[in-house]
Amino acid sequence: MSQTITIDPVTRLEGHGKITIQLNGHGEVEDAQFHVTQVRGFERFSEGRPFYEMPGLMARICGICPVSHLITSAKACEAIMSVRIPHSAAQLRRMLNLAQMIQSHALSFFYLSSPDLLLGMEADPKVRHIFGVVGAKPNLGRAGIALRRFGQHIIELLGHKRIHPGWVVPGGVTEPLSAAKRDEILAMMPEAFQSTKLALAGYKQIVDNFRPEIEVFANFPSNYLGLVNEDDSIEFTDGALRLIDGTGRIIEDGITAARSTEIIGEAVEPHSYTKFTYYKPLGYPDGCYRVGPLARLNIAKSMGTPLADAELAEFKQLAAGPVHSSFYYHHARLIDILYGIEKIEQILNDPLILDTHVRATAGVNRLEGAGQSEAPRGTLHHHYKVDENGLITWANLVIATGHNNHAMNKGVAQAARHYIKNGKFTEGILNRVEAVVRTFDPCLSCSTHAFGQMPLAMTLLSADGEVVDHVVRS
Amino acid sequence: MFPGPQRRRPGAPCSVESSNANQIRCLILACGNTLREDDGVGPFLAHWAEERWRDDARVRVLCDHQWTPEMAEDVAQAETIVFIDCATDSAPGLVRCMAVKPAPDSTKLGMHHLDASQLLALSKHVYGAMPRTSLLLTIGAGSLELREGFSAVVQAALPEARQGLEDTVQRLLSSKTVQRA
Numbered sequence: 075m076s077q078t079i080t081i082d083p084v085t086r087l088e089g090h091g092k093i094t095i096q097l098n099g100h101g102e103v104e105d106a107q108f109h110v111t112q113v114r115g116f117e118r119f120s121e122g123r124p125f126y127e128m129p130g131l132m133a134r135i136c137g138i139c140p141v142s143h144l145i146t147s148a149k150a151c152e153a154i155m156s157v158r159i160p161h162s163a164a165q166l167r168r169m170l171n172l173a174q175m176i177q178s179h180a181l182s183f184f185y186l187s188s189p190d191l192l193l194g195m196e197a198d199p200k201v202r203h204i205f206g207v208v209g210a211k212p213n214l215g216r217a218g219i220a221l222r223r224f225g226q227h228i229i230e231l232l233g234h235k236r237i238h239p240g241w242v243v244p245g246g247v248t249e250p251l252s253a254a255k256r257d258e259i260l261a262m263m264p265e266a267f268q269s270t271k272l273a274l275a276g277y278k279q280i281v282d283n284f285r286p287e288i289e290v291f292a293n294f295p296s297n298y299l300g301l302v303n304e305d306d307s308i309e310f311t312d313g314a315l316r317l318i319d320g321t322g323r324i325i326e327d328g329i330t331a332a333r334s335t336e337i338i339g340e341a342v343e344p345h346s347y348t349k350f351t352y353y354k355p356l357g358y359p360d361g362c363y364r365v366g367p368l369a370r371l372n373i374a375k376s377m378g379t380p381l382a383d384a385e386l387a388e389f390k391q392l393a394a395g396p397v398h399s400s401f402y403y404h405h406a407r408l409i410d411i412l413y414g415i416e417k418i419e420q421i422l423n424d425p426l427i428l429d430t431h432v433r434a435t436a437g438v439n440r441l442e443g444a445g446q447s448e449a450p451r452g453t454l455h456h457h458y459k460v461d462e463n464g465l466i467t468w469a470n471l472v473i474a475t476g477h478n479n480h481a482m483n484k485g486v487a488q489a490a491r492h493y494i495k496n497g498k499f500t501e502g503i504l505n506r507v508e509a510v511v512r513t514f515d516p517c518l519s520c521s522t523h524a525f526g527q528m529p530l531a532m533t534l535l536s537a538d539g540e541v542v543d544h545v546v547r548s
Numbered sequence: 549m550f551p552g553p554q555r556r557r558p559g560a561p562c563s564v565e566s567s568n569a570n571q572i573r574c575l576i577l578a579c580g581n582t583l584r585e586d587d588g589v590g591p592f593l594a595h596w597a598e599e600r601w602r603d604d605a606r607v608r609v610l611c612d613h614q615w616t617p618e619m620a621e622d623v624a625q626a627e628t629i630v631f632i633d634c635a636t637d638s639a640p641g642l643v644r645c646m647a648v649k650p651a652p653d654s655t656k657l658g659m660h661h662l663d664a665s666q667l668l669a670l671s672k673h674v675y676g677a678m679p680r681t682s683l684l685l686t687i688g689a690g691s692l693e694l695r696e697g698f699s700a701v702v703q704a705a706l707p708e709a710r711q712g713l714e715d716t717v718q719r720l721l722s723s724k725t726v727q728r729a
Binding site: 185204205208209212215216219222223226236237 | 612613617618620621653669670673674675
């Protein structure tokens with residue numbers, strides 16, 4: 075008789091979801107699926123709104139990465155306006171985006187994943203939380219909180235609010251940077267660098283304890299998608315997309331936001347509200363790919379900042395070509411943070427950063443526009459159509475978690491097949507299956523535009539559909 | 549140390565003024581959502597407190613939609629603290645002020661929002677310090693519907709809540725300062 079395991083809800087994620095593991099009559103894993111179980115529908119209710127309202131509306135999708143939606147939406151609006159924003163505005167947006175990436179990555183690494191990394195996958199769930207982390211490594215606990223505050227405070231200084239800032243608008247930003255704010259951010263740099271170096275050193279000390287997990291945590295060749303600059307360095311806000319295959323070969327390069335709308339397809343599976351994106355020329359699912367920190371480091375040839383470049387060189391030693399195990403998303407996330415801090419420092423030392431010309435103005439000059447940027451979890455696309463009065467007639471958002479959806483499902487199945495034998499499993503095994511999803515740091519609220527708490531669940535089903543076990547965590 | 553959230557009018561853009569958190573004798577830490585009717589009582593009282601103690605450097609007012617782990621450092625640096633929130637487990641309009649103790653170590657923490665006892669526990673564990681006196685001022689919610697303003701019962705309780713906050717802060721400010729490690 076076959077069986078099904080359900081993990082419901084999966085914990086320490088952004089949003090709701092569950093995992094179903096289907097066993098065959100011998101108790102071996104037949105298939106596994108990661109379900110995103112909520113839906114919101116921002117695309118539909120934006121119809122009829124003036125296009126210039128979109129950044130503010132779309133930022134409400136998420137409380138973790140509102141800046142990404144704000145910036146990407148503004149870029150789509152600027153395509154409709156046919157304007158190029160001033161240099162200082164572009165730099166300020168870049169800094170805001172990096173600040174958000176830092177605080178989001180700090181949340182993912184220190185708050186959500188470090189209990190597994192520092193205390194172990196088999197640790198008692200009663201201590202597998204931030205208190206346990208602080209007890210085991212108090213300096214790392216403080217570093218995590220400090221880095222999150224660092225990112226949030228920059229967002230607050232620039233955008234007046236830590237969450238849902240409204241400072242980014244179509245055409246640029248609403249006000250320039252003052253010298254006092256610049257100096258305040260610069261004064262925060264030393265502690266941010268120190269916290270990041272501490273985290274990287276701590277990660278490198280413990281990573282060898284996770285060799286078994288590295289082998290089976292979504293460890294398979296795939297395509298990778300991410301933004302790069304013309305000099306092949308990593309980019310989060312501008313640049314163009316590059317798609318590489320599992321060997322590192324460039325499949326497509328210089329992909330603009332407008333071109334993305336032509337080559338990225340979205341498939342639907344009956345078990346999830348999140349769509350599965352793919353590269354159209356390769357079809358579904360062969361054209362699926364991964365995005366986010368791991369993809370960015372696999373694609374970029376340099377970071378463009380000295381400390382992060384040294385870390386990237388070390389990271390690239392992990393494999394002859396692209397690094398495939400999703401466990402290394404954790405490592406890549408820390409390198410992203412280091413880059414972000416260095417880049418913010420560079421931006422603040424730009425002699426034009428205090429320039430007061432920060433906004434371009436125009437009306438509707440095109441009836442369609444698309445924008446793209448790198449959110450913390452990966453590439454984000456907004457695509458709008460408007461009528462001649464600038465009212466939205468159609469909108470589509472393609473979210474990082476949708477890009478990673480196929481790989482997450484495949485990774486869950488890989489880990490489940492490895493760990494679950496003869497229908498037997500322990501809490502530690504279920505935690506490992508959940509931890510595969512956590513490596514991607516999916517934002518389920520963004521991907522389906524859901525809201526609420528963030529649990530996830532797991533169900534074990536027999537071959538005839540009988541629920542054998544169901545684990546629910548809150 | 550990074551500067552924490554600054555004194556600001558709830559719901560209004562934050563200021564970027566400098567403040568020396570080490571000098572704070574009383575931290576008023578409110579939370580709530582002004583779009584969910586009585587849940588906005590925390591921001592309302594925080595706004596009032598900021599005006600009331602605008603020129604008193606001993607008092608610092610912070611307010612946000614929810615309490616998050618990043619606030620633990622501000623809590624650790626305060627000599628005394630008054631948390632302000634609405635309550636769904638007390639009679640509508642009932643104003644209560646009670647002592648708060650840190651949550652036990654076995655408590656599971658949410659990473660997006662904490663309650664007062666969890667925030668105290670986090671400040672103790674992460675920064676090795678917490679206020680010598682910690683109080684929680686709550687106002688029983690009558691309605692948490694999606695609108696601004698207050699239910700009639702909470703509206704009627706606002707003078708008592710303001711007076712309760714005034715009395716509490718004055719008592720904390722007049723109490724003996726303890727040299728902290």
